[in-house]
Amino acid sequence: MKLRTKVQLFLSAFMILVIFIINSVVYVLYEDQVSQSEMNRVKADAENIMEAIAQNSEAEIENQRLLQAFLPANGIIRIIDNHDQVIQAVSKEAEFYNWPATYSENETSTLEKNANDIPYVVVTMPLIWEDGSVVTLQLNEALYSMNDTLDTLQIVLFLTAGFMVFPALIAGYFLASYVTKPIQTLTNKMKNNPKDGKWEMLSMNRKGKDEISEMQHSYNAMITRIDENIQKQERFVSDASHELRTPLSVITSYAELLKRRGKDKPEIFDEATEAIISESDRMKHLTDQMLLLAKNQNQENLHFEEVNINSVTRGVIRSLSLAYKRNISFHETIDKEIKICADKMKVHQAIYILVDNACKYSEKEVIVSTADEGSQVSLSVTDRGEGLSEEDQKHIFERFYRADKARSRKAGGAGLGLAICHQIIQAHGGSIIISSQPGNGSRFTILLPK
Numbered sequence: 319m320k321l322r323t324k325v326q327l328f329l330s331a332f333m334i335l336v337i338f339i340i341n342s343v344v345y346v347l348y349e350d351q352v353s354q355s356e357m358n359r360v361k362a363d364a365e366n367i368m369e370a371i372a373q374n375s376e377a378e379i380e381n382q383r384l385l386q387a388f389l390p391a392n393g394i395i396r397i398i399d400n401h402d403q404v405i406q407a408v409s410k411e412a413e414f415y416n417w418p419a420t421y422s423e424n425e426t427s428t429l430e431k432n433a434n435d436i437p438y439v440v441v442t443m444p445l446i447w448e449d450g451s452v453v454t455l456q457l458n459e460a461l462y463s464m465n466d467t468l469d470t471l472q473i474v475l476f477l478t479a480g481f482m483v484f485p486a487l488i489a490g491y492f493l494a495s496y497v498t499k500p501i502q503t504l505t506n507k508m509k510n511n512p513k514d515g516k517w518e519m520l521s522m523n524r525k526g527k528d529e530i531s532e533m534q535h536s537y538n539a540m541i542t543r544i545d546e547n548i549q550k551q552e553r554f555v556s557d558a559s560h561e562l563r564t565p566l567s568v569i570t571s572y573a574e575l576l577k578r579r580g581k582d583k584p585e586i587f588d589e590a591t592e593a594i595i596s597e598s599d600r601m602k603h604l605t606d607q608m609l610l611l612a613k614n615q616n617q618e619n620l621h622f623e624e625v626n627i628n629s630v631t632r633g634v635i636r637s638l639s640l641a642y643k644r645n646i647s648f649h650e651t652i653d654k655e656i657k658i659c660a661d662k663m664k665v666h667q668a669i670y671i672l673v674d675n676a677c678k679y680s681e682k683e684v685i686v687s688t689a690d691e692g693s694q695v696s697l698s699v700t701d702r703g704e705g706l707s708e709e710d711q712k713h714i715f716e717r718f719y720r721a722d723k724a725r726s727r728k729a730g731g732a733g734l735g736l737a738i739c740h741q742i743i744q745a746h747g748g749s750i751i752i753s754s755q756p757g758n759g760s761r762f763t764i765l766l767p768k
């Protein structure tokens with residue numbers, strides 16, 4: 319069943335239920351009030367008859383005539399003895415004589431219904447009869463007018479209920495359209511997206527800020543994210559294949575050269591094998607880094623433990639100063655050891671990437687320093703190299719981005735190091751700050767929570 323039909327049905331059913339309850343309450347209250355006042359009136363009549371009979375103790379007027387004088391239009395007055403025998407009865411209608419007559423010593427007033435569903439009041443009162451015995455005066459009165467009034471009320475309430483269902487149905491229709499139209503538009507957009515390779519957004523034509531406009535905003539934000547991610551992925555694949563193609567074509571051309579002329583010219587053998595080995599190393603480095611990037615995407619891969627940041631940094635400096643044959647200074651916090659909760663291998667890798675870059679892209683001294691900053695730990699790598707422009711700083715963490723392509727390629731870089739470092743620090747809930755000026759060196763500062 320469609321949402322529109324469901325909303326319409328629900329609203330109409332709910333309205334009908336509400337109207338039914340209100341009308342029933344109105345009807346019952348009115349019936350109760352009218353029957354109560356009718357009963358009081360008949361009771362007052364019965365008291366008048368009692369008074370008249372008491373005043374007529376000398377039997378100046380014949381009791382039959384006296385009762386006749388008080389007889390209501392639609393009723394019967396009866397005197398009943400203690401054997402349930404009717405001593406006297408007056409009524410204009412023959413059928414009223416069939417109504418039950420019972421002796422009662424108590425004063426009672428009840429509302430009953432006859433076989434034709436007509437309500438009638440029964441009032442009984444004890445009375446001393448002319449022979450001195452206790453008898454019952456019973457006054458019954460059929461409430462034809464009350465019955466008619468209640469019937470009319472019932473019709474009026476039914477008609478109003480019927481008329482009120484119409485506006486409910488119309489309101490349900492408009493409400494359902496108001497809610498389902500944007501959902502329908504969203505569904506159509508989702509079915510058709512992407513259209514001709516382009517991700518289309520929803521047009522924001524709603525005024526105000528309600529749940530539907532929020533849903534449209536969220537959808538558009540999601541589309542923007544998907545589009546960005548797809549573009550990033552496409553860029554990554556094309557960059558990666560481009561990066562792999564260069565060493566592969568070098569390897570192929572040297573292999574072909576060896577095949578063609580290797581036997582005749584043994585002097586090219588060394589050059590070719592060296593080039594092939596160096597290019598395969600490059601490819602290995604590149605594929606390793608790409609694998610790392612793919613793995614790091616998942617935060618669940620982190621294995622948290624207590625890590626002494628100073629000893630990890632010392633390890634990185636030791637291996638890189640050996641590899642680059644350079645002096646790397648370490649200004650560590652001497653007063654205490656800095657311990658954080660992190661993945662040791664990953665933190666090692668992030669520091670390695672920064673110190674490696676500092677060595678690769680500068681010839682002068684490289685300084686590494688750590689500091690305890692309360693809730694977090696900072697680690698800075700400073701070099702006096704060529705520095706980075708503001709534009710480069712904006713893109714430096716993107717995959718395959720290289721500020722100075724020729725230079726970094728010569729240095730053997732694929733442009734993935736900082737992307738990996740950024741990913742690791744982000745997964746730890748930390749951040750990286752760059753402070754650099756072209757020609758004046760750079761400082762990369764990692765901030766990690768403890």
Ligand SMILES: Nc1ncnc2c1ncn2[C@@H]1O[C@H](COP(=O)(O)OP(=O)(O)OP(=O)(O)O)[C@@H](O)[C@H]1O
Nearest residue numbers: 675676679720721722726731732733734735736737
């Ligand atoms: N300390 C630095 N000084 C100057 N430029 C830098 C520095 N660190 C990084 N860069 C620039 O940023 C680019 C991206 O660095 P990144 O570490 O991501 O890649 P890479 O060093 O080229 O290759 P990889 O680290 O993957 O082997 C580098 O190519 C380089 O141009």
Ligand SMILES: [Mg+2]
Nearest residue numbers: 675731735736
């Ligand atoms: Mg690097």
